[in-house]
Amino acid sequence: MKERLFLAVALTDDVRHGLAAFLADEAAVLPGKLTPPSNWHVTLRFLGSTEPQQRDRIVAFLADHRPVEPFTLGFAGLGAFPRASRASVLWLGVGPGAEQVASLAEVSESAAVAAGFDPEERPFHAHLTLSRIRPPVDVQRLVERVPRFPLGMEVAGVTLYRSVMGEGPVRYEVVDEVPL
Numbered sequence: 001m002k003e004r005l006f007l008a009v010a011l012t013d014d015v016r017h018g019l020a021a022f023l024a025d026e027a028a029v030l031p032g033k034l035t036p037p038s039n040w041h042v043t044l045r046f047l048g049s050t051e052p053q054q055r056d057r058i059v060a061f062l063a064d065h066r067p068v069e070p071f072t073l074g075f076a077g078l079g080a081f082p083r084a085s086r087a088s089v090l091w092l093g094v095g096p097g098a099e100q101v102a103s104l105a106e107v108s109e110s111a112a113v114a115a116g117f118d119p120e121e122r123p124f125h126a127h128l129t130l131s132r133i134r135p136p137v138d139v140q141r142l143v144e145r146v147p148r149f150p151l152g153m154e155v156a157g158v159t160l161y162r163s164v165m166g167e168g169p170v171r172y173e174v175v176d177e178v179p180l
């Protein structure tokens with residue numbers, strides 16, 4: 001049975017709660033549909049519809065190819081896709097540890113391709129999605145005003161998540177975790 005899967009860096013509870021508190025003053029002014037804190041993560045590779053054997057091959061590949069040791073991940077300020085003047089996605093950037101996250105994304109991409117997925121055409125940009133904005137709006141002042149998020153966390157693995165749709169908002173469930 002196919003599942004809708006993606007690979008990510010999971011947030012620690014301390015960072016999740018700290019970020020929610022950090023953004024609490026901004027929540028009234030954050031545009032768009034906010035991502036619930038329980039769904040916050042840093043995506044490494046979206047997989048989409050995945051067969052069980054593909055899932056197993058991805059997990060095995062990741063277990064055999066660990067490009068980095070556990071590391072400290074820090075965060076930066078806010079940003080937007082495609083650009084702050086016409087934002088459809090508001091995100092929190094990755095600061096210290098960005099090179100290691102990029103290495104995890106590269107091996108995640110290799111695992112996906114080895115399992116039969118088409119190569120990702122978009123360049124990787126490490127971020128944590130805060131909201132999706134329809135129609136796009138100008139968030140330049142917000143991006144400039146909100147300071148860098150000060151907390152960091154230890155990253156000790158890659159998490160494989162399942163997206164569960166229906167019965168309310170989308171939920172993400174941990175399928176597997178591959179230690180670094």
